[in-house]
Amino acid sequence: MAVARIYQRPKNAMQSGRARTDRWVVEFEQTSPQEPDPLTGWAGHANTRTQVRMNFPTLEAAKDYAMREGHEFHVVPSPTRTLKLQAYADNFR
Structure with a gap:
């Protein structure tokens, strides 16, 4: 069973706008640690559910x-x- 995390996106620290901060995001948490790929050495795992991010109003x-x-x-x-x-x-005190 997958465990989902529901949160509201924070404001981007690099910009002054607050676009898309009113949306709610559903992400699935990792259930197993990432393992390095033997060929490339990149970290990853077979569970693709952690790559899914859904937005809700x-x-x-x-x-x-x-x-x-x-x-x-x-x-x-x-x-x-x-x-x-x-x-x-x-600023001038």
Whole structure:
């Protein structure tokens, strides 16, 4: 049985916009460690479910999908957004 993680995407630290941060993401956790490929040496494993990432408009829709498909899941709460209010004049103190 696959364990799913449901979370909301955080804001990109490199940009000021908050695009797609309102969407909820369902990802499946790894059940076995990655092993190096004998030919190339790249890490990987046969379980392709960890490569799947699905987006949902609401938390309820993501939970409904996980329950309908019979997956165990846990919801990772999104961090609270704090604003740091300061005046421009504070730069010259």
